[in-house]
Amino acid sequence: MAKEESSQVPKRTTRSSSSAAVSNIVDESEKASKPHKPTVSEHGFGEEAGLSLDDLLSNFPGRRNQMIEILRLLGPLNSPNFPVFIYGGVSTGKTSVILQVFRHLNRPFVYSSCITCYNSRILFESVLNQLLLHRKSSGNGYSSAKRCEKPSDFVNFLREALVNVIDNLKRNSGKLNSNKCHGRPNGNVIYLVFDNLELARGWDKSSTILPFLFNLQDILKMPEVGLIFVSNSSPDTYYSNMGYIDPIPVYFPDYTEDDLRQIFLTNQADHKLYSSFLDIVLRPFCRVTRRVDELSTAFSSLFNKYCEPLSDLRGVPKEEMNRRLFKHIQPHIVPSLNDTFRVRSQPSFKDEANQQTRRKSSIKASGSREDFDKSDFHMSTSAKYLLISAFLASRNPATLDSLFDSTGGSNRKRKRKASVKSMEQEEITEQELLMKGPGTFPLERLLAIFQCITSFVEDSLGEEGTSELRIEGGGSGLMSDVLLQLSSLCNANFIIKGGSCPIEGSTRYRSTVSEDLALKVARSVEFPLSNYLYRR
Amino acid sequence: MGRDKEKEKQRQKRNPSEEVLNLLRSRLCNPNFIFRLFSDSPESNYSKLRFIISSSITEASNNSILLLGPRGSGKVAVLDLVLGDLLQEYPDAISVIKLNGLLHNDDISAFKEIARQLCVEHQLLFSKMASFDDNSQFMIAMLRECGLAHKTIAFVLDEFDLFAQGKQKLLYSLLDAMQSVTSQAVVIGVSCRMDADQLLEKRVRSRFSHRKLLFLPPSKEDIERLLDHLLALPLDSSLPHKYAAEFNGKLKATLADARFKQIIDTYLNSNFTVNHLMRFLFQAVSYMDLESGFLSLENFKTALSSIQRQPKMECIRDCSIAELYLLVCMRRLEVKEQNSYNFHSVMTEYKSIHDSFKTSDYYSRNVCLRAFEHLLQREIIRFTDTRGSSQSIDFRPVKLLISSAELHEGLKSYHSCPAMLLKLMDH
Numbered sequence: 031m032a033k034e035e036s037s038q039v040p041k042r043t044t045r046s047s048s049s050a051a052v053s054n055i056v057d058e059s060e061k062a063s064k065p066h067k068p069t070v071s072e073h074g075f076g077e078e079a080g081l082s083l084d085d086l087l088s089n090f091p092g093r094r095n096q097m098i099e100i101l102r103l104l105g106p107l108n109s110p111n112f113p114v115f116i117y118g119g120v121s122t123g124k125t126s127v128i129l130q131v132f133r134h135l136n137r138p139f140v141y142s143s144c145i146t147c148y149n150s151r152i153l154f155e156s157v158l159n160q161l162l163l164h165r166k167s168s169g170n171g172y173s174s175a176k177r178c179e180k181p182s183d184f185v186n187f188l189r190e191a192l193v194n195v196i197d198n199l200k201r202n203s204g205k206l207n208s209n210k211c212h213g214r215p216n217g218n219v220i221y222l223v224f225d226n227l228e229l230a231r232g233w234d235k236s237s238t239i240l241p242f243l244f245n246l247q248d249i250l251k252m253p254e255v256g257l258i259f260v261s262n263s264s265p266d267t268y269y270s271n272m273g274y275i276d277p278i279p280v281y282f283p284d285y286t287e288d289d290l291r292q293i294f295l296t297n298q299a300d301h302k303l304y305s306s307f308l309d310i311v312l313r314p315f316c317r318v319t320r321r322v323d324e325l326s327t328a329f330s331s332l333f334n335k336y337c338e339p340l341s342d343l344r345g346v347p348k349e350e351m352n353r354r355l356f357k358h359i360q361p362h363i364v365p366s367l368n369d370t371f372r373v374r375s376q377p378s379f380k381d382e383a384n385q386q387t388r389r390k391s392s393i394k395a396s397g398s399r400e401d402f403d404k405s406d407f408h409m410s411t412s413a414k415y416l417l418i419s420a421f422l423a424s425r426n427p428a429t430l431d432s433l434f435d436s437t438g439g440s441n442r443k444r445k446r447k448a449s450v451k452s453m454e455q456e457e458i459t460e461q462e463l464l465m466k467g468p469g470t471f472p473l474e475r476l477l478a479i480f481q482c483i484t485s486f487v488e489d490s491l492g493e494e495g496t497s498e499l500r501i502e503g504g505g506s507g508l509m510s511d512v513l514l515q516l517s518s519l520c521n522a523n524f525i526i527k528g529g530s531c532p533i534e535g536s537t538r539y540r541s542t543v544s545e546d547l548a549l550k551v552a553r554s555v556e557f558p559l560s561n562y563l564y565r566r
Numbered sequence: 567m568g569r570d571k572e573k574e575k576q577r578q579k580r581n582p583s584e585e586v587l588n589l590l591r592s593r594l595c596n597p598n599f600i601f602r603l604f605s606d607s608p609e610s611n612y613s614k615l616r617f618i619i620s621s622s623i624t625e626a627s628n629n630s631i632l633l634l635g636p637r638g639s640g641k642v643a644v645l646d647l648v649l650g651d652l653l654q655e656y657p658d659a660i661s662v663i664k665l666n667g668l669l670h671n672d673d674i675s676a677f678k679e680i681a682r683q684l685c686v687e688h689q690l691l692f693s694k695m696a697s698f699d700d701n702s703q704f705m706i707a708m709l710r711e712c713g714l715a716h717k718t719i720a721f722v723l724d725e726f727d728l729f730a731q732g733k734q735k736l737l738y739s740l741l742d743a744m745q746s747v748t749s750q751a752v753v754i755g756v757s758c759r760m761d762a763d764q765l766l767e768k769r770v771r772s773r774f775s776h777r778k779l780l781f782l783p784p785s786k787e788d789i790e791r792l793l794d795h796l797l798a799l800p801l802d803s804s805l806p807h808k809y810a811a812e813f814n815g816k817l818k819a820t821l822a823d824a825r826f827k828q829i830i831d832t833y834l835n836s837n838f839t840v841n842h843l844m845r846f847l848f849q850a851v852s853y854m855d856l857e858s859g860f861l862s863l864e865n866f867k868t869a870l871s872s873i874q875r876q877p878k879m880e881c882i883r884d885c886s887i888a889e890l891y892l893l894v895c896m897r898r899l900e901v902k903e904q905n906s907y908n909f910h911s912v913m914t915e916y917k918s919i920h921d922s923f924k925t926s927d928y929y930s931r932n933v934c935l936r937a938f939e940h941l942l943q944r945e946i947i948r949f950t951d952t953r954g955s956s957q958s959i960d961f962r963p964v965k966l967l968i969s970s971a972e973l974h975e976g977l978k979s980y981h982s983c984p985a986m987l988l989k990l991m992d993h
Contacts, residue, residue, distance in 0.1 A: 105587060111591065111595070112594075112849075117877075180669070181669045238668055238671070245668065249669070253595055262943065275637060275845065281880060283883070283884060317886060318936075319937070319940065367929070465906060465961075467960075
């Protein structure tokens with residue numbers, strides 16, 4: 031069983047493998063389905079339970095100390111414990127370790143993550159549902175067992191449910207002594223695990239929810255309840271002016287290079303081959319990131335590259351082969367280092383809750399940007415021009431717009447004297463520009479620029495111009511069409527609709543495309559964009 | 567069943583250390599056991615509090631009192647002890663209503679909870695649908711009834727300062743009801759804010775007796791007594807007598823050790839309340855070696871090192887080289903007195919460093935942006951604009967959340983930190 035569990039870390043696809051995988055990413059899927067799981071066999075791993083200590087320790091290379099510490103803090107059967115606070119960076123195995131530790135101990139626990147339970151009401155209800163063995167289904171209209179919004183109701187329900195569960199457990203453990211039956215959890219202490227607690231800081235009323243959760247043990251005053259908090263961020267980021275007795279901290283450091291080597295070597299078909307591959311790639315990659323999830327995606331494609339020449343290298347002596355393989359892979363390392371790691375786990379920047387939508391949009395934008403780097407893209411020509419004109423409107427100051435009236439930007443001449451003072455000023459303006467980011471512009475300006483550059487294209491193309499570009503200036507048909515294109519560009523997050531200008535009252539727009547992308551688009555329609563860019 | 571018990575006994579004989587561990591852990595988690603030790607002296611808070619509440623019971627008077635002290639100094643524990651003892655002494659003359667400011671800080675839920683607990687106490691039917699007005703009238707009626715029946719109601723308001731937010735309607739109606747002769751109640755506020763009584767409105771303050779009990783951190787002698795009380799094994803229990811005696815002997819030697827005293831002092835310098843001490847002892851006890859079954863000095867040492875952490879240092883040690891470069895760039899920008907910077911300005915600094923020193927670690931923009939996001943995730947840097955702006959992350963201004971000294975320290979302790987980075991930090 032344990033062998034089947036300890037899975038190939040780099041190729042984490044199946045759910046069964048995820049429980050042993052060292053990364054947090056796949057656990058998301060597990061988390062989602064988790065709340066239903068304990069119903070099968072009251073609050074535990076049930077049938078799958080019973081992982082031996084050796085298997086547990088060997089499943090998580092580099093996490094031995096942490097696991098032993100957790101086991102010690104949880105203590106022997108039926109002993110009360112202080113709240114434990116597990117923290118460490120992303121993808122250091124916090125969640126998987128704690129879940130597997132419970133599987134090893136086979137003790138009852140309730141797991142709820144603040145990712146899936148995204149506000150206090152859902153968190154409370156999820157805990158209660160699991161305690162009451164309630165399962166959401168079409169029969170009950172996917173409603174929770176109890177409806178509770180306020181912490182005060184939660185405490186009352188929780189106490190009631192816990193007393194019930196603990197009574198049950200005590201009765202069971204009485205039976206268990208006489209004939210040890212499988213699949214029943216041990217002991218009569220139930221543990222409440224709260225994962226991803228750092229997200230709770232962004233909730234409304236977080237100033238009372240967090241002290242409440244940290245003080246839950248004092249409020250309940252039940253020695254049969256253990257609390258475990260799991261968080262990405264360290265305890266010092268939780269301080270508020272409310273205060274509480276800190277839980278006992280357990281720290282999960284990021285994996286060291288040696289740990290990573292062990293992790294990646296688990297369940298590789300050809301140990302020697304993979305280890306010689308790791309000899310080459312691990313060190314340079316570790317200087318950039320030591321996160322297992324990012325490394326594993328980067329490695330999986332690189333390893334395929336590495337193995338390419340293998341088929342024609344049969345029978346070649348080993349050292350020779352390694353040298354040849356190295357030669358083959360070497361040119362690929364640096365590019366793939368500089369390539370973005372494509373996997374994203376959770377939104378990386380947590381901020382106030384009201385930014386949710388904004389956050390999503392910026393992620394989408396960066397995601398599409400990455401896609402654009404990869405593949406050629408398909409977009410109507412007028413949308414491309416619209417994108418370019420939006421980019422220009424964002425980048426160039428409005429005073430320079432007059433240059434679009436002439437047929438080309440190439441005849442633009444700007445002379446500058448390089449005196450010390452102007453240099454300084456230049457530096458300051460440059461800084462300001464960097465800080466401000468792309469500027470905003472009203473719709474009229476965008477349309478004006480759009481008309482100018484499309485008319486320029488018409489002129490230069492002359493009679494042979496493509497029919498798509500035949501746009502009669504100022505026609506009302508054109509306008510509605512362009513506005514439609516604009517709104518679809520807005521939806522794709524190439525252009526962001528900003529707040530309205532307080533003086534004019536009209537909506538202002540802002541282009542989010544990077545210069546690289548804009549140049550690429552311009553190249554695809556053969557538009558001399560660089561001539562029009564205002565350089566400081 | 568008999569055979570089971572025998573088996574159980576055999577198991578214990580084999581390994582009494584597990585039983586000891588359980589015993590010690592449950593002692594440390596049980597505030598009643600801890601504070602019982604201090605209850606017998608007449609000067610203790612226990613005696614004072616008991617006197618006040620029992621006088622209210624025997625003399626049928628109203629009273630109010632504030633228990634003040636730092637978090638974890640055992641205010642609630644002592645109060646629970648007193649109330650438990652009084653409940654045994656006068657079984658029918660007292661009923662306790664407990665509220666917590668964290669849970670019931672709005673008036674509606676507070677009155678609801680009072681009504682609910684009163685109903686449970688007096689075997690009445692509680693209606694969830696009752697309105698705020700119904701509940702408050704019910705409470706006043708119950709106060710009168712209980713007064714007539716010479717039954718004291720003790721209202722315990724934990725996190726008292728949170729009840730003082732808003733209109734203080736609950737406090738006012740409670741204290742106002744107590745002005746009448748018929749009622750018989752005690753209001754006990756528990757707070758870790760020393761100025762809790764200053765938060766009250768005038769109309770509430772004038773009805774409040776300004777009696778306060780201060781909970782001070784334990785003295786040196788108290789701590790010694792406490793350690794002995796908590797960790798020494800009873801000689802007359804099911805534990806093998808020889809083992810228990812040996813355990814206590816070793817414990818005594820450890821407690822008398824100068825090094826041990828130093829450890830305890832270091833810990834208490836920063837965390838001086840009883841509950842903090844419990845947390846420390848709990849961790850030390852958890853590290854107890856089950857093979858030998860004795861507490862050693864090492865256990866306390868490891869507990870101290872694992873409880874006193876430096877999260878920022880750990881964060882820096884977790885960073886990759888690329889992330890460190892970005893941090894150093896930000897630090898350099900701060901030294902240049904550029905107080906607001908975003909990803910792009912950091913990147914120009916990074917580029918200029920690379921241009922002048924030709925470092926081996928020069929990564930593309932995308933990789934750096936990823937590293938930048940990691941830093942945000944580690945909460946070493948954060949955005950300065952709090953309201954969500956429509957800017958993408960690379961344009962939003964950020965700031966460092968660590969000081970330059972911390973960064974310097976962190977770089978020095980970093981395993982295989984490039985010498986270049988330290989050089990860049992200095993100038």
